[in-house]
Amino acid sequence: MEEQFQLLFDKMKIELSNQTTSITESITNSIMEKMEEKLKPIINENRNLKTKICQLEEEVEHLKKVKKENNIVLFGLKEDEKSVTQLINKIKSVLKEDLDITIEEWEVNKVYRLGKRDKEDKPRPVLLSLVSAWKKSEIMKNKKKLKDLYAKDDFSKEVMEKRKELLPKLEEERKKGNIAYLKHDKLIVKENRTQDKRKRESSSSPQANTQPRKQQIWTSKDNRTNAFDLMRNRSNSLSNYTTNKNQ
Template sequence: MEEVMSALRKIQNELDDQKKMIIKNGEDVTTNITKNINMILEEKFQVWEEKHNCLKEVVENQEKRIYFLEKLARQRNIVFFGLHETESSYSDLENIIINFIDKHFCIKLEKRDIQALTRLGKKGKGIRPITVTFTTLGKKIEIFKQKAILKDTEFYIKEDYPKYVLEKRKELQEKVKIEKEKGNKAIVKYDKLIILENKSETSGSKKRMLSVSPESNLSNSHKQTDRRPQEKRNNKPKQTHSLPQRSSSISEAVLKPSMLNYLVNKNKNNLSNQKDNQEQNEI
């Protein structure tokens, strides 16, 4: 009986060991499976991330191109405000713009100078503005430079901006006010805020650098006062004591005969030498 019980206990222990092994193997299998799944997911995620970055870069480049093309397409545009809707056709609208520019800007246009024009917005909601596209940028600049002429009239002109640029410009106008309160000069150029340097401050700083200290001014003034009596003394007419000219004439008289005697003796010696040489040659 005891042998049967010991055998059963032995079997029970073996079953427990097997059970533990099965549980451990199961845990190892699950960890390995999860690791494999995570590795596969990470690899796929990296591939997706690379594709996403590539697509993001492509989208950014396309946005930049669209931004540039839209800016270029509107570069020759002017928006006219305040012109009443009396036209009945496209040709009438062209004539209205041509006559308006001739009247207010004294610039004569022809129909070939206008590439396209159209009214903006839905009809019936007030006076709709007119967007005009000119064939050349020079013609647009020539008109836009004279926009101040319309200051005291019901008409005015503006640049043609996209909707998102107009919203950005409104936001930047608030920043311009803040910069002006700080004392800075700021302007909005297209969709960017540009802060200008104050010329008065830069010129003031240069003047401060060039200004002379009061001590040096005082020293300079003292020097000038000290120089004045000396200048007065120097400016007095000098008394010239003329020496008798006989002394100089005597010296000249003494020098001239000695020089003449020297030259005469030298010539005599040269002649005697020449004669001696001739006699030797004849011999």
């Protein structure tokens, strides 16, 4: 009897355990379904907010880029001016003397020194903002002619960091012989087709180049000979026809 009771007890224990597991799973699934239903609007709203934030970040970055498009940063200009007017006149004089480019006062949007003055009397860089993008382009095209100054584009801190990260890759591509340069915060790489063309020309055999020409000349000569023979045959046939007709 005791053994039967023990077996019965074990079966009941197993059934209770199974029932408990199934009840727990059903309750858990029910709770999760309800939570998902309540969380769906929040998740969708979160996705929409992320999309809007990305769009706003792109718009802000675009506005920063547009704002700095006509700016030039000048390095090495001696800092001895006492007013903005004197600073503008100094820049105008340097650009006229070195680049032969004339800048009128109305073409200058703003100009000022960047950063705090150094105790070592090191000249601070100058930010020159122009009204005309064409005038800025003319200066940057001829910036290598500047004798004592160095000019570069005005970029935001984020763009400057990206450009700094791309410098090793830029040097690597140039060592490979490719045409590589930085455009804003991107690395542009183009294959140097001129170099590849020279390699192909140097590797080609001179004999292989001269052989087809000889063949062309000989072919042309054979055609001329055949044409003369054909004309002679035609003249002989015509003379024979005329003689026969007169007879």
